Amino acid sequence: MALATRPMSSAAHAGAEPRAGGRIMCEALVHEGVRVLFGYPGGAIMPFYDALYACPELQHVLVRHEQGATHAADGFARATGQVGVCVGTSGPGATNMVTGLANAYMDSVPMVAITGQVARPALGKDSFQETDVIGVTMGVTKHNILVEHAADLGPAIHEAFAIARTGRPGPVLIDVPKDVQFELADYEPASVDMPRSFPSDTEIERDLRRAAQMLDTASSPIILAGHGVLLSRGWDALRTLAERTGIPVTTTLLGLSAFPESHPLSLGMPGMHGHASANHAIDEADVIFAVGMRFDDRVTGKVTEFAPRAQIIHVDIETAELEKVVPTAQPIHGDARDIMERLGRLVRPNRHDTWLDRIQGWERPTEPLQDGLTHPAQLFAAIKRIAGSDATLVTDVGQNQMWAAQLYGYDHPNTHITSGGLGTMGFALPAAMGVQIGRPDRQVWVIAGDGGIQMNIQELQTVADLGLELKVVIVNNGYLGMVRQWQSFFHGGRYSATPISSPNYLLLARAYGHAGVKVDRVSELDEALQWAVRTPGTAIVDVAVDQERNVYPMIPSGQSVRSMIQDPE
Amino acid sequence: MTHPALTVHFADRTGSADRILSLLRRRGFPLGGITLERTHEPGIRRMTVGVSQESAIPQVRRHLSRLPDVVSVQVADGEAMHREYAMARVRCTPEQRAEIVSLLGAFGGRPLSFGADTVVLEATGFAQQLDALFAALQVYGIEESARTSPIALRQEEPHEDSPRGTVSERD
Structure with a gap:
């Protein structure tokens, strides 16, 4: 993997003389520790790109669409824990970034987006490529800033990074008029610390003692762990807490890989397409320790019937999440890892064997698999066998995403990356670029449907530029599968606009300089995946699956575990 | 009845008032009137946000407190002073002037200028007081009127009720 560098002298040294806004932007980014940014130039951002040309510390990845830049920055941020950075021009450049910003906002991903804007005198005049x-x-x-003077650029950028990574992370946009990028000003690097306040230690100690007592005296407790555990890098604290208390753990879609799924205390994922045992466990639990999650409707279903017997302890770094959706017996405002570490020292060692046996009884035996088309369970079992144990799966949206969430079995922290809150089709491929740039030594797999891969497929050329080694699996059923499934269940089987055709992915792979293979029968699967791993560079594996296979179990939207639809097979 | 209100101090920056208003709209909170105010502190503006459902106050408060521009969010409940300001142009013959002036005096208002057959007046008061004044002025004929939503101020500096329920970030 080689990123283009320019043999120019460094622009990133502090000096006393005034310099152009564009150069201040580069220096401020370097000061924030940025080394890679994803972007696409255009008229209103040209002075910044001109300064970038003379700033070898910053490596710019030229994407093929600004949405790709936002998802790549998102993937980079999730993989590394650092703030992802993306850049675009005014007008269409900026509007193309909106989906990626919304995606990062919903999934609490730290990101800074920089957009060019028309020059100050042209603002508000419907100028060429002007958008508010x-x-x-x-x-x-999470915040956005219009920078009106070059002297404000440095402070604005440092503030943006501080806001993006403080508390619950999120995206911040900085809009910079073109003439501000030209304007001369002084710049002194300065780090910004965001003021944060948590409840006092006495209050936290009191909350923690109450929570510990609730957990100690519970007879059927569970831990419901979300993205906050990964964002706070709290997986060890989670495991310690679970093992000490003997409490089983279910992880939300974005919490997957925060707790090893091969662990005897793992219940997998809850919710609409969650494991039956996890949903039944929530239904019968008497205490739920919910940490770094926000009771999304895909987790709760009908809120009034969610966890009807449970007293809920809810830990979140964002007070606005506490008591937003469900009533809480013990809200705790704090960082997931910190709270779990402290709680782990207060709870007493315990076991819940009867409760675990009861949960086991809810798990349905896996169905026998036959030869023929690849079954999703066979696909993800094969990927798990053949991918490296620390491989990361970056998944798209829809059936492919749910199967990847249910069937893979994530054992290493932060090895599952997906678009959860917004559900953005076309996320996986560009996000995986960012993931691999952030983790150059680890295998990165893209899991996408034949619908999602065709959104943002242009990034295959960026992948080629960078020489990335992505293993792209297309779960191909010739449908927009999840929408078709809903049409089948709730719209009388009228498949309105869901059959979708595909290009020949083998020829397409070749056109972009990648390799490709097609898997028509499950007997060809292992060999194809092994070939993909052996193949240097990026390889596409187009896997035909049963056209009308549904994702089971399914709790229809707005209903409870009692309405769960199981696989009829 | 006057709604309980939140008083929000925030940095006067490009888009900061928009961000507060768009958050209130986006989240669909049950709102009463909103008034945008200046303060004695340079660079700090203030907004009084009426909340029509008392139970929603903690959520509104927590969400507002998340905004980086927001310096503080405080509850102005029953103990706070709530006042509105109104102006109106009312039909008024020269013979009616004395009568209207005395009516205004009873409701906390005063005339600002008299025209040939109109008076422009101003009034301040709590909501019911101004409701009553406007009802009385209807008799003469109101040609045009403008009335702010309440602004609220507490008698005492609120002591911090930070734990749970409410938020102390940046207050």
């Missing part, structure tokens, strides 16, 4: 990006992105960013 501050107005447009207000609802999909």
Whole structure:
């Protein structure tokens, strides 16, 4: 993997003389520890790109669409824990970034997006490529800043990074008029610390003692762990807490890989397409320790029937999440890892064998598999066998995503990356670029449907530029499968606009300089995946699956575990 | 009845008031009136946000407190002073002037200028007081009127009720 570098002298040294806004932007980014940014130039961001040309510390990845830049920055941030950075021009460049910002906002991903804007005298005049990006992105960013003077650029960028990574992370957009990028100003690097306040130690200690007592005296407790555990790098604390208390753990879609699924205390994922045992366990639990999760409707179903017997302890870094959806017996405002580490020292060692046996009884035996088309269970079992144990799966949205969530079995922290809150088709491929740039030594797999892969497929050329080694699996059923499944269940089987054709992915792979193979029968699967791993560079494996296979179990939207639909097979 | 209100201090920056308003709209909170105010502190503006359902106050407060521009969010409940300001142009013959002036005096208002057959007046008061004044002025004929939503101020500096329920971030 080689990123283009320019043999120019460094621009990133502090000096006393005034310099152009574009150069201040580069210096401030370097000061924030940025080494890679994903972007696409255009008229209103040219002075910044001109400064970038003379800033070898910053490696720029030229994507093929600004949405790709946002998802790549998102993937980079999730893989590394650092703030992802993306850049675009005004107008269409900025509006193309909106989906990626919304995606990062919903999934609490730290990101800074920089957009060019028309020059100050042209603002508000419907100028060429002018869009009120501050107005447009207000609802999909944690914060946004229009920088009106070059002297404000440094402070604005440092503030943006601080906001993006402090507390519950999220995306921040900085909009910079073109003439501000030209304007001269002084710049001194300065780090910004966001003021944060948690409840006092006495209050936290009191909350923790109450929570510990609830966990100690519970007879059927569970831990419901979300993305906050991964964001706080709290997987060890989670495991310690679970093992000490003997409490089983279920992880939300974004919490997957925070707890090893091969662990005897793992219940897998709850919710609409969650494991039956996890949903039944929530239904019967008397105490739920919910940590770093936000009771999304895909987890709760009908809120009034969610966990009807449970007293809920809810830990979140964001107070606005506490008591937003469900009533809570013990809210705790704090960082997931910190709270779990402290709680782990207060709880007493315990076991819940009867409770675990009861949960086991809810798990349905896996169905026997036959030869023929690849069954999703066979596909993900094969990927698990053949991929490296620390491989990361970056998944798209829909049936492929749910099967990847249910069937793979994530054992290593932060090896599952997906678009959870927004459900953005076309996320996986560009996000995987960012993941692999962040983790150059680890295998990165893209899991996408034949619908999602065709959104943002242009990034295969960026992948080629960078020489990335992505293993791309297309779960190909010739349908927009999840929508077809809903049509089958809830719309009388009228498949309105869901059959979708595909290009020849083998020829397409070749056109972009990659390799490709097609898997028509499950007997060809292992060999194809092994070939993909052996093949240097990026390889596409187009796997035909049963066209009308559904994701089971399924709790229909807004209903409870009692309405769960199981696989009729 | 006057709604309980939140008083929000925030940095006067590009888009900061928009961000507060768009958050309130986006989250669909049950709101009463909203008033945008200046303060004695340079760079700090203030907003009084009426909340029509008392139970929603903690959620509204927590969400507002997340905004980086927001300096503090405080509850202005029953103990706070709530006042509105109104102006109106009312039909008024020269013979009616004395009568209207005395009516205004009873409701906390005063005339600002008299025209040939109109008076422009102003009034301040709590909501019911101004409701009553406007009802009385209807008799003469209101040509045009403007009335702010309440602004609220507490008698005492609120002591911090930070734990749970409410938020102390940045207050």
